[in-house]
Amino acid sequence: MTHTRFTPLAASLPSTVPFVGPETQERARGSVFEARLGANENVFGPSPRAIAAMQATAGDVWMYGDPENHDLRQALAAHHGVRADNIMVGEGIDGLLGYLARLLVAPGDSVVTSQGAYPTFNYHVAGFGGQVHTVPYTKDHEDPAALFAKAAEVDAKIVYLANPDNPMGSWHSGADIVASLSDLPDGTLLLLDEAYVECAPPGTAAPVAADDPRVIRMRTFSKAYGMAGARVGYALAHPDLIQAFHKVRNHFGMNRMAQAGALAALQDTEWLTHVLREVDTARTRIAEIAAENGLSALASATNFVAIDCGKDGEFAKSVLDGLIARGIFARMPFAAPQNRCIRISCGPEIMLDAFAAALPAALKDARG
Amino acid sequence: MTHTRFTPLAASLPSTVPFVGPETQERARGSVFEARLGANENVFGPSPRAIAAMQATAGDVWMYGDPENHDLRQALAAHHGVRADNIMVGEGIDGLLGYLARLLVAPGDSVVTSQGAYPTFNYHVAGFGGQVHTVPYTKDHEDPAALFAKAAEVDAKIVYLANPDNPMGSWHSGADIVASLSDLPDGTLLLLDEAYVECAPPGTAAPVAADDPRVIRMRTFSKAYGMAGARVGYALAHPDLIQAFHKVRNHFGMNRMAQAGALAALQDTEWLTHVLREVDTARTRIAEIAAENGLSALASATNFVAIDCGKDGEFAKSVLDGLIARGIFARMPFAAPQNRCIRISCGPEIMLDAFAAALPAALKDARG
Known part of the structure; x- marks a missing residue:
């Protein structure tokens, strides 16, 4: 039984x-x-202003967080010069990776990443029955050309590329990433994990148009902003893709203190x-x-x-x-x-x- | 393209x-x-002690939360007189409902709930391709006998039963819930949502053994503990079922302040x-x-x-x-x-x- x-x-x-x-x-x-x-x-x-904002919000946690993350999305839109409908806030990049895998990866579908790159992406893909294909690093750098060629070969739904890279710390210029997009196969979405990009030299963030349907970028408050334990990440992408997250996400999943802290952290340049x-x-x-x-x-x-x-x-x-x-x-x-x-x-x-x-x-x- | x-x-x-x-x-x-x-x-x-604990932890959010939720699980185990391996902490009951649906519900699988009961359960089931079957309330009470009969009829993988009920506020005694389990079909898991049980008369919490493989109970810090915006829920179930959550959950998904707050709230009787x-x-x-x-x-x-x-x-x-x-x-x-x-x-x-x-x-x- x-x-x-x-x-x-x-x-x-x-x-x-x-x-x-x-x-x-x-x-x-x-x-x-x-x-x-x-x-x-x-x-x-984290920023002392973020700490203060979280402390000031602690007594308000009897309220659910705003499920639309309205204020944070507005601030992020202004910060990036995009529209709020280009932005999805979620429970860290890890949470967003899970949602993205769920939206795109059905059993048997393929994705491509670098051998030894961020394992949590692989975890989520495998968790939805997807097949992870890898290419080796080239001189300790992730290799967009090799990744995209493999994507074409296996008909990948997603290519994962971290720029800068974890665990090696290496990077490409944002201009090189954009130039490489001409080799991205039809039918493959580039998942550009920019978790560490604030720590990188100017010009590392890829100047991808927010409405570019080829790319979804991920950012986080866990690294440069020092708020890993708050769980605030966000995705930048075409509104149609952003909108799809609403179909599967935990709408009331964001911690209210984290929302307030991220907003304050963003403002404390x-x-x-x-x-x-x-x-x-x-x-x-x-x-x-x-x-x-x-x-x-x-x-x-x-x-x-x-x-x-x-x-x-x-x-x-x-x-x-x-x-x-x-x-x-x-x-x-x-x-x-x-x-x-x-x-x-x-x-x-x-x-x-x-x-x-x-x-x-x-x-x-x-x-x- | x-x-x-x-x-x-x-x-x-x-x-x-x-x-x-x-x-x-x-x-x-x-x-x-x-x-x-x-x-x-x-x-x-929330408890002033919970507020203080969250405020004291705000400066520590540069650290990820403990992915094992060790301290909170130990405290909950003592609180309920069960083992820590009977407990899964997650991002609110909503988050845990999503994980449970993912573990059990494949496209075409059936679940049973009451017509007009908690819609977020239905949302997660539909999100994994499941079929939601409903039975009506009986005199504004959820009806275990009707739910279990429908479960047998449609070969349901899960029956959802909230006790006390939302949105009606009605309830059954825990003893009646346990007695009704003899009618629970083989192959059906009872998901007993006890989100509001702390507000209920003594004897409402179902005295189900934590190792009983027929039932998974869900509890939360969102209601009586006043921490909805913190996102802390937990499941009580057989260790085999608890263990399965690790296959799909967002391991680092818990907010570190929320972990500290829930621990303090639990202690402030x-x-x-x-x-x-x-x-x-x-x-x-x-x-x-x-x-x-x-x-x-x-x-x-x-x-x-x-x-x-x-x-x-x-x-x-x-x-x-x-x-x-x-x-x-x-x-x-x-x-x-x-x-x-x-x-x-x-x-x-x-x-x-x-x-x-x-x-x-x-x-x-x-x-x-």
Whole structure:
């Protein structure tokens, strides 16, 4: 006798999760990490104005959030010079990825991404029965030409491209992305994940028209804006595609404090400038620490730095394990040859000092 | 040339939303409501300790929330006398309903609910291609025997039953619910929505064993705990079913402030007691207002009261429109004959006074 009859698709899905959270690791090791540098969180924190706005809204959480996200969408529209109907606000980019996969991916449909790129996209695609095809990175960069050629080959519904890239921190100019669109096959939507673009050099954001039906861009308050735990992301796309999200989304899913915080954060350009300066300082410091240990840091347009450990994935994993054992929460790329690297998020001096103190011993252990 | 190829299912879905938010109505009318009594929000607000916990966490939102919701699940397990693996925390009951529908409902699969019951369940089922079958209320109560008989007839994967019920406020004893389970067909899961159960008389919560494979119960911090805008709900069920949520959920979807707030709210039993007293006072007052206008209020085990306007749905809709025009946000049941009622959420004296002031004129207009 059973009362729970899963769908064949649900029954077939694995129970794996894309990421194990740092709290889980802390509970397992019995103490908190000295430096939380593994999830590309923004340790420099949210805008004080965002904090104040969230605190001021705490007493109002008896009310559901505005399901239209009206005020935030208006502000984002002004910020990007687009219309509010070009914007869908959702529960982080992760939430929006799930909705997009659900709208486009039926069992057997194909998508294309880079081998070792953001696993949560793959998770959502597989969750709707889609087939994930990959192409390798080219010199540690995602390769639009290769991605689009593969998309044509497998008749992909979506191509995922992060610019700047996670986990490598590499990037293309926005102009190059736009130029590459001439090779995007008919029938394929480019999902351009710009989660880290605020941290990138000017000209990295792709100057795609909001009404361009070929592209959906994703942005977030989790990275440069320092609000990962608030869960606010948004998509920029043609109104017809934006409108479709209403068919499947959790309309009352947004936290009311998060809505207020994101609105305040968007307006605090001074804090954003401050954070980006801190990120830049931290990137330099991480590269110095790498060099001091005979390792090389990859150039980064994000709030993290990939450090090439100089050997294979097994070696980098040993270094990573050594760091984690010493209280440094970090992560590493999933696929070869990018998994010769470890990935260190930007953080304040005290956390990077802790990383600098732990790295030599972690390397020594890894070298056996 | 198209780049967005929706799945056949997504293309077929309507763009309707279950509820229009009060902010949308306020923007349309150009002024805010004097009394926000339409969404069964808890106007008495969250626990001061929950507010303080959320405010204290605001600066920490640079961190993702714990994807395991470990601390909250442990506290809920202790609260209910179950194990943590009996509990799934999610983005409100709405979010959990979406996950459950996705796990069990494939195109063509059937579910059963009451005609005019919570539309968001129907929305999620339809969103995965499921077929919603309904049975009528019996004397303004959901009817387990009729629901389960229909489930057997249509081979339903899920039966939805809210106890207490929304929108009528009626209820069954938990013992009667448990007794009715002997009629639950093999192959059908009872989804017991207990969103309002804290507001109900003792004995309303169904004493179902957490490991009982026949039932999944849903609870929320949105109603008695006054945290609708935080988005924290949870499911209680057999560990095998709980475990399956990990296959499809947005693992990092919980807001970190909401996690902290819910934990604090759960511990503040004094505030809950205070709120429930206020709810009871408000229910009595709403019934008095109804009586003063020659109408009758239905008995309620929730934080709202259905008022029988004494005629048909068209008449009740006129009364509702008259209230909304006078600054009173309210809603009404969707289906006959329950739509002879309007539904007024509990609120403080000042809001109920505003309702009392508006009702006579709204009735007069409706009577033409």
